[in-house]
Amino acid sequence: MIKPTQVDFSNSEVAFAYKSDKELKHAARIFKLMNKKWLVNSGSKLGLTAFKLRLPLLNNVVKSTVFDLFVGGQTLLECQSTIDQLYKFNVQTILDYGAEGNHSEMDFNKTMNEMIRAIEFAHTNKSTPIIVTKITGLGRFGLLESLQNKIPFTSITKLEYRNILKRLDTICYTAHGRDVGVYFDAEETWIQDIIDHLVRVMMKRYNKEKVIVYNTYQMYRKDRLQFLIDSHQLAKKDGYLLGAKIVRGAYMEKERARATKMKYKSPINDSKAATDDLYNTAIKFCAENYKEISFCNATHNAESNMILVDLIQKKGIDPKHPHVSFCQLYGMSDNISFNLANGGYNVAKYVPYGQVEEVMPYLIRRAQENSAVAGEMSREYKQVLGEIKRRGI
Numbered sequence: 001m002i003k004p005t006q007v008d009f010s011n012s013e014v015a016f017a018y019k020s021d022k023e024l025k026h027a028a029r030i031f032k033l034m035n036k037k038w039l040v041n042s043g044s045k046l047g048l049t050a051f052k053l054r055l056p057l058l059n060n061v062v063k064s065t066v067f068d069l070f071v072g073g074q075t076l077l078e079c080q081s082t083i084d085q086l087y088k089f090n091v092q093t094i095l096d097y098g099a100e101g102n103h104s105e106m107d108f109n110k111t112m113n114e115m116i117r118a119i120e121f122a123h124t125n126k127s128t129p130i131i132v133t134k135i136t137g138l139g140r141f142g143l144l145e146s147l148q149n150k151i152p153f154t155s156i157t158k159l160e161y162r163n164i165l166k167r168l169d170t171i172c173y174t175a176h177g178r179d180v181g182v183y184f185d186a187e188e189t190w191i192q193d194i195i196d197h198l199v200r201v202m203m204k205r206y207n208k209e210k211v212i213v214y215n216t217y218q219m220y221r222k223d224r225l226q227f228l229i230d231s232h233q234l235a236k237k238d239g240y241l242l243g244a245k246i247v248r249g250a251y252m253e254k255e256r257a258r259a260t261k262m263k264y265k266s267p268i269n270d271s272k273a274a275t276d277d278l279y280n281t282a283i284k285f286c287a288e289n290y291k292e293i294s295f296c297n298a299t300h301n302a303e304s305n306m307i308l309v310d311l312i313q314k315k316g317i318d319p320k321h322p323h324v325s326f327c328q329l330y331g332m333s334d335n336i337s338f339n340l341a342n343g344g345y346n347v348a349k350y351v352p353y354g355q356v357e358e359v360m361p362y363l364i365r366r367a368q369e370n371s372a373v374a375g376e377m378s379r380e381y382k383q384v385l386g387e388i389k390r391r392g393i
Contacts, residue, residue, distance in 0.1 A: 007343040009302050012387040014342045015335040018089050021393045028388055030069050031381035040371040044364045059356045070331040070366045071359050072351035076121045079353050087127035090341040092348035095131045098359035102137050111137040112167040116174050123178035130181035135195045139164035144191040172202045176212045183245050186216035189267050207240040211294035214243030219279040220252055221267050228282055244295040246282050248275055280307050287311040294323040300333040319345045335383055
């Protein structure tokens, strides 16, 4: 067993060793621009308009600025250099096809086929153990909503539902045969129950000997810790291993706004402290049961990452055990990812890929996350500037 070592998330030399001076300066310029909230707000509106109208005029601008910072490439082959560079520093890759907003059966089949290609591609890269997808990329949102609301099938919706199951099974069957994991992202609460059901069907089918299929648990929800515990019990009862990606959550404003509009109690925790507590408790629960739960600590929160580091050390868990891993988004929290990797832990970067117009919504979210709050410099910008100062460039 590899002996785990302590990590220092403030070590910028380790965090940015994979970036050349030129790349580091480029990152600083982009993060500086993203610290201008007015620019991010106006750019986001312009970008969304261009995305909806499929206007090509912004492609060059996006490609020369934020694209390379947060996206691995426009195609799987373009991602290879990014994958190889990360792996030089012991950081693995989770492939994330960045297309969003699918509506037609043709779009859903296209996404399924892209997932199959990603699995085949990952199979040839030992540095790429997992791909990620969304159920809404494989089936219509409105259909999932009607299923959750138990609206009776029509001949059309029954066919749509069967098609979703076929797509999911094709992806998971291929992943199982190629020994590649699949993360299914969590989504809005009003379709999450049916997503949970679909993913559980796949886990029951393909997680018998090892974990291939993973569900995602959004811990900003008040009920998700108990759901995680219940999921573990159900997996034990039905004889399969649980795959769990633990996140804080991605739809807080939308969830609260819908709850207010429709006059029901918000499913989101009332405070960040409550979310942090549930998140950290979930990590501890998974660590206690790591032989039966393969889990990913998917967070940019330094404290939550350090909690798992401490648990690994105290419990004598092999830091390279396949059931225990960390991940962060490509282009963010390099201080966490690369210092964890340097310490001997399983860590990966979420690496999105796709054409510029396909990943535009994703890029807009990253820009918004990195915009300044109350005039303060963003965390990422501070860290990049700190390394530039250390290098004296």
